[in-house]
Amino acid sequence: MLLPVPLAVGLVAALPAAFAGGGTRRWFGGGRDESRRAGAQAAKDAAAAAFYELDTAQRDLRISVETITAVDGSPDAARAAEEFTALGRRIDEVSHRYITAVDAYDLDRDDLEGSVANRARDELTGARDELVRVKEELDGFGLRIGSLLGRAETELARLAPAVERARAALRGASEALDTARGAGLGADDLAARLAALGPELTRLNEGAGRHGVPETLQRADRVLREAEAIRTEAERLPERAAEIDKRLVSLRTRAQAVATRAGSVEPVLSELRRRFSAACWQDLQQVPEQTARTVRGVEEKLADAARARDEQRWADATAVLSTVRALLTGADEAVSAAGDRLRRLDAVAKDPQQEIERTRFALRDAQRLAMAGRATPDPRHARPLDEAVGRLERAVTGLEGRHPDYWHFLTETEAVRETAARVVELIREDRGAGRG
Incomplete structure (x- = not known):
């Protein structure tokens, strides 16, 4: 002014x-x-x-x-x-x-x-x-006005270095892009981002006399941040390409392993059908077909990821690989579930008492904690524990039939232990807050 x-x-x-x-x-x-x-x-x-x-x-x-x-x-x-x-x-x-x-x-x-x-x-x-x-x-x-002048002079003293840092950052980003292109990496998106900073550089060169000191400082800071980000990403491109290549190989190998392991599911299902009631294995019936379908889908997505990598669409390639990883994790868990189910059912069929005692111990431990220092337990603690005791008794009674549903028994005992654990956590929270 x-x-x-x-x-x-x-x-x-x-x-x-x-x-x-x-x-x-x-x-x-x-x-x-x-x-x-x-x-x-x-x-x-x-x-x-x-x-x-x-x-x-x-x-x-x-x-x-x-x-x-x-x-x-x-x-x-x-x-x-x-x-x-x-x-x-x-x-x-x-x-x-x-x-x-x-x-x-x-x-x-x-x-x-x-x-x-x-x-x-x-x-x-x-x-x-x-x-x-x-x-x-x-x-x-x-x-x-001494303090106002001091602040203004400080801002002016920042101006020239800030503009020079922004220009240097732009030069660094341009050099990093040239290096990436020399390595055969297009980096078209980064080049477009750098080109978009051209008008900002023009305004910086026009100076604070035309655009004002505060606006010029802010512009210099924005240009610096964006140019540094472009430079960092450009320098990472070779590493990123190598990382995607490595993940492609790893996920292909893992898909093959899942497909191989899926072949063992059918014999496990046959054993489950022969020895246990339908309720123990019906939810696993579709695992072989689902796993095969997942593996086929994974192979298609890996091909998509490879094309995206070749076209240097890094974000697309990374997103597809993340999806593939999640699909393989789910398929792997489904394949493992059949074998785990057979092992657990074998164990409980041979000796259900071990599972019963393990669950009763968890309940007794929670009950002792609920009564510690009290004549009567807090209803918020006693009620879920009493319900859990009844649930365990019904699960044990269910084993008395000719073809016991051992899987239902196992899921019930696991639910009872989870209830006991929640009550124990609640008691400790109450006492930690001085409420118990």
Whole structure:
């Protein structure tokens, strides 16, 4: 923001005779008139000195205020600019009085009367006093804006380094892209992102004089961050390509392993059908077919990922590989479930008592904790434990039939243990919070 130039500043150059301090002149009259003329001349010289001091201080503060308003858009900065403008008007007023007084009296006249010299001295002394008072106001204003000026100068000091860092980051990003292309990696998306920064670089080169210091600093920071991100990604491209290649090989191998393992599911299912009731294995019936379908889908997706890698669509390739990994994990778990089911059913069929005792131990442990330090248990703890006891008893009773549903028994005992664990956790939370 450019502030108006005060009237006084424009008049300094226009009035050389006003500050000359007198010229060569002849002196006539008595010693008293000469003394009065000398007093008036001294008052004129003192007023001229005060005027110059005020003008210099105003010029210096104008630079300070322009610095502040160029950098700082805060209300405090706006108020400082308004106050300086008001002071400028006050300076114009006292400068006008001073200049009028100088113009009113020709102290070099041979016939200057003593009374006129006295009036000149008084008016010039009064003008000097006003100039000094306004100078003091200006000095006080300068002190008050010291913190604003300090912040503005700090911002200005940041400007050139920030712009240079942004330019250097752009050069680094461009060099990294050239290296990646030299390695046969297109990086078209990164090149497009770098090209999009071209207009921003143009604005940086146009400078803060056109776009303002705060906006230029913000632009430099944005360009720096984006250019650094482009450079980092470009430098990672060879590593990223190698990583995708490695994952492709690994997932192909894993898909083959899952397909091989899926061949063992049918014999396991045959054993389950022969030895256990239908409820123990019906949910596993579709595992072989589902696994085969998953493996076929995985092979298609791996082909898609390979094409994306060849076309350097890195994000697409990575996304497809993540999907493949999830599919293989699910298929692997499904294949493992059949063998795990047979092992667990074998164990409980041979000795269900071990599972029963394990579950009763978990319940008793939870019950002891619920009663610790209490005459009666908290209903929030006792109720789920009592229900769990009944659930276990019913599960044990269910084993008495000719073809027991061992899988139902195992899922029930596992649910009972989970209930006991939740109650134990609740009790400890209550006691930790001072509620138990």
